[in-house]
Amino acid sequence: MTQLMTEDxxxxxGRKTDxxxxxxxxxxxxxxxxxxxxxxxxQNKILAGVFxxxxxxxxxxxxxxxxxxxxxxxxxxxxxxxxxNPAPSRREIEISKVIKEALEPAVILKDFPRTVIxxxxxxxxxxxxSRCAALDAAAVALAxxxxxxxxxxxxxxxxxxxxxxxxxxxNEEDQEGQADMPVAIMPNVGKVTLMQLDGVLTPEExxxxxxxxxxxxxxxxxxxxxALMEKYFQTGEQ
Amino acid sequence: MESLIIDQLKRERIIExxxxxxxxxxxxxxxxxxxxxETGVIPKAxxxxxxxxxxxxxITGVKIQPDKPFPDLGDKGILICTAEILPLADPHVxxxxxxxxxxxxxxxxxxGIRETEMIDLHQLVLIEDKSVIGIFIDSSVIDAxxxxxxxxxxxxxxxxxxxxxxxxxxxxxIPSLVEGVTSKPPVTTLPISxxxxxxxxxxxxxxxxxxxxxMDARMTITTNSAGNICALQKGGSEGFTPExxxxxxxxxxQVGTKIRKQFEQLK
Numbered sequence: 001m002t003q004l005m006t007e008d009x010x011x012x013x014g015r016k017t018d019x020x021x022x023x024x025x026x027x028x029x030x031x032x033x034x035x036x037x038x039x040x041x042x043q044n045k046i047l048a049g050v051f052x053x054x055x056x057x058x059x060x061x062x063x064x065x066x067x068x069x070x071x072x073x074x075x076x077x078x079x080x081x082x083x084x085n086p087a088p089s090r091r092e093i094e095i096s097k098v099i100k101e102a103l104e105p106a107v108i109l110k111d112f113p114r115t116v117i118x119x120x121x122x123x124x125x126x127x128x129x130s131r132c133a134a135l136d137a138a139a140v141a142l143a144x145x146x147x148x149x150x151x152x153x154x155x156x157x158x159x160x161x162x163x164x165x166x167x168x169x170x171n172e173e174d175q176e177g178q179a180d181m182p183v184a185i186m187p188n189v190g191k192v193t194l195m196q197l198d199g200v201l202t203p204e205e206x207x208x209x210x211x212x213x214x215x216x217x218x219x220x221x222x223x224x225x226x227a228l229m230e231k232y233f234q235t236g237e238q
Numbered sequence: 239m240e241s242l243i244i245d246q247l248k249r250e251r252i253i254e255x256x257x258x259x260x261x262x263x264x265x266x267x268x269x270x271x272x273x274x275x276e277t278g279v280i281p282k283a284x285x286x287x288x289x290x291x292x293x294x295x296x297i298t299g300v301k302i303q304p305d306k307p308f309p310d311l312g313d314k315g316i317l318i319c320t321a322e323i324l325p326l327a328d329p330h331v332x333x334x335x336x337x338x339x340x341x342x343x344x345x346x347x348x349x350g351i352r353e354t355e356m357i358d359l360h361q362l363v364l365i366e367d368k369s370v371i372g373i374f375i376d377s378s379v380i381d382a383x384x385x386x387x388x389x390x391x392x393x394x395x396x397x398x399x400x401x402x403x404x405x406x407x408x409x410x411x412i413p414s415l416v417e418g419v420t421s422k423p424p425v426t427t428l429p430i431s432x433x434x435x436x437x438x439x440x441x442x443x444x445x446x447x448x449x450x451x452x453m454d455a456r457m458t459i460t461t462n463s464a465g466n467i468c469a470l471q472k473g474g475s476e477g478f479t480p481e482x483x484x485x486x487x488x489x490x491x492q493v494g495t496k497i498r499k500q501f502e503q504l505k
Contacts, residue, residue, distance in 0.1 A: 090341050097338045104475040181470070191477030195457075197470035198353045206467045206487050210480060 004173055005162035011173070013042075017166045018212070020156070020219055021127075025137065025227035027144050035145025037227070039137040042170055043127035048137035050145040053115035067112030071100035073134055075123040095131045102135055102155070102184045102194035108148040117147060128174035129157045132182050135194065140224050144231070152224055153193060155184035156216030158209045160199060165208050167216045179205075183213035187221040249452045256440045262448065263292075268489055270444040273392060273500060277400035285401020285423075289393045292446060293383035295327075298375060298393035300401040304364060304413040305372035315362025316372035319348035321379070321390045328382040346471045347377065347390045347431075350460035353469040354429035357398065361424040364406055364413050371403065373423070384447035387458045387471075391431035392497075398423060399504045427462040428501050429469075430494035434459075434486050436478060441485060443493055457483075459490035463498065467491075 004012050015021070021042030030036035033049035040046075056062040073096040077086045088096075099121070107117065119142065121134040132155035139153040159169040160179035169180050179199025185192050192214070201209060252262050259267065271292030280286035285300035305316050321344040323331050336344075351357075362371040375397060377390040402420035406413040435445035435453035445453060455474035462468050467487055472478065478486070 090345065093338050093341045094345050097342055098472075101473060101475055105477050186477060189477075191479055192472070192483055193477040195470060195472040195478070195483065197467065198349055200353070200462065200466045200468050202466050203487060203491065207484060210483060214480060 004176060005164065009164065011161065011166065011170075013170055013172075015168075017164055018215075020168045020216060021170065023136075023220065023223050025140055025223060027140055027227050027231040033141070033145075035141045035143070035147070037137040037140040037144060039133050039140075041127070041129065041133035041136065042168075043125060044123070044130050044133040045125040046130065046134050046137050047122045047124060048134065048141040049120045050117065050138070050141045050147070051120075052117035052145070053112040053147070054118075056114065056116040061116070062114045065110075065113055067109040067115045067117060069100055069104050069107055069109060069117050069119065071096050071103065071119040071121070071138070073099055073121045073123070073131070075126055075130075079123050079126045095134075098194055098196065099131065099135050099138060103138060103142065103153055105189075105191065105193050106139065106149045106151050106153050106186055107142060108150060111148055117142070117145075128169050128171040128180075129182065131155070132157050132184065135184050136220055136224060140227060143228055151186035151189045152221060153184050154187055154217040154221040154224060155182065155194060156213055156220050157182040158213035158216060160201060160205060160209065165205060165212050167212050179209070181209050181213055183210065183217060185214055185217045187218055248448065252449060252452055253438060256437060256442070261442065263446065267440060268443045268493060270493060270497065271446075273497065275392070275396045275500065275504065277396055277504060283397075283401075284404065285397045285399075287393050287396035287400060289389060289396060291385060291389045291392065291444065293381060294379070294385060294389045295381035296377055296379050296386075296389045296393040298377040298390070298397040300397045301374045301376070302401065302403055303372055303374075304369055304406055307363075307367065307370040312367030313363060314359040315357075315370040317352060317357055317359060317375070318372070319351055319375045319377070319394055320344050321347050321377040321386075323379040323382060323386065327379045331382075342471070342473070343386055343390060346387055346458055346469075347394055349469045349471070350391050350429050350431045351375070351394060351398070354427050354460060354462040356395070356425060356427055356429050358424040358426050362403075364408050365411060368411065369408070369413050371406065373398070373401075382447065384450045385433050385444050387433045388431050388444060391429070391460070392501075395429060395501060396504060399425065399501065425505070427464065428498050429460050429462055430498050430501070431458055431460045432490040432493045432497075433457070434489060436474075436476070436482065441482060441489065443489060457486045459487060461491055461494040465491055465495075
């Protein structure tokens with residue numbers, strides 16, 4: 001078992017307890033998609049593509065009153081140490097669902113009745129926290145597609161490692177740590193739209209973990225905003 | 239779950255009642271429906287339970303048999319929870335491969351029991367890295383009226399508490415059953431799942447399917463006997479404020495303590 005934290009609170013990848021991993025986001029990386037983004041979040045490398053609003057197939061899924069959002073989170077067979085079976089696993093289906101439900105509050109679907117917005121996320125290389133990174137990329141891709149949104153969605157995990165609350169759990173900490181709490185927020189609306197937890201926390205640790213994760217989400221939000229500005233404002237002004 | 243298309247009037251009635259602190263079935267906001275637990279209903283299973291939470295009804299069976307350990311977990315037995323909604327439980331459910339709702343249901347039930355470490359899996363090893371005891375907990379919803387998460391979780395915990403673990407002897411690296419000798423499972427704590435729905439600004443415990451049809455968001459929190467929060471899942475197409483999330487955790491601990499008493503008697 002690797003040592004997850006030194007006595008002076010330095011984590012196995014050299015970070016302090018409240019450091020994020022390196023994050024970089026590029027907007028508009030795919031030509032065919034209506035909106036797209038590529039994120040590197042630690043060792044995670046994830047592509048997100050958005051199509052729509054467009055006709056719904058199969059037709060019976062269409063809703064007369066509102067547009068619908070569909071989301072597919074998928075991991076490439078080569079994204080993890082042991083080859084992953086390319087068929088969607090139960091874990092991927094669950095993550096697709098929670099990502100969809102995290103994005104839904106932000107997207108103004110009522111404006112597009114009888115249509116669907118499809119969000120496809122492909123994890124090319126996986127590290128800890130891939131659902132948060134995938135969600136960060138998906139939200140930026142939705143904005144890039146020009147879809148009306150109430151807010152961006154920003155995600156980041158916090159957790160408990162070596163009895164301390166830390167921000168942004170990496171792969172080793174996810175495997176061997178004591179708790180992992182992925183959180184997504186709409187930073188301006190102030191609502192939590194994704195939250196999960198596995199691991200044991202006291203009620204006090206729960207509160208501090210939630211605060212830590214929300215703080216991380218706000219920092220991710222700034223990076224998402226910058227990435228969007230880079231595409232739309234700097235070139236636009238000239 | 240496929241939402242019920244409930245009468246618009248009923249939805250308005252539910253919201254109107256909440257404003258005066260009441261619910262359509264007369265419960266208070268943090269009141270669970272009565273929980274009936276019956277164990278030992280399937281003698282061919284190693285453990286079983288049939289529970290009723292209001293009108294939601296679940297049967298869970300536990301099967302215990304030797305198995306190979308997971309490759310990276312050779313020093314632990316296997317524990318797997320599944321859940322399904324039988325087509326006879328709900329007019330909206332059709333036979334076929336599991337929908338994402340059902341997969342989420344099974345995974346949230348599994349997470350609650352796994353993350354609290356209810357069963358000490360280290361005590362289920364026959365030969366390290368080669369052979370361990372596997373505990374399979376399969377839940378079937380037979381009548382659905384909301385809050386399947388808690389119902390399946392309670393049935394699974396009750397079935398586990400009632401189960402007996404057969405004894406296996408290892409001869410030449412092959413485990414063989416010792417007839418007539420069983421033991422109690424190594425239970426360390428009692429996980430209690432509490433599911434809440436947010437309708438507007440109100441948080442209600444144990445929603446019925448009518449209430450689920452008009453909820454904005456859902457939260458399931460599992461606590462252990464020591465009063466820690468061990469597993470959590472947010473669902474639904476809306477969010478929670480951070481204050482509401484703290485409130486949910488307090489409700490889960492408070493309501494959980496009450497329900498846990500009912501399970502203590504099964505031990």
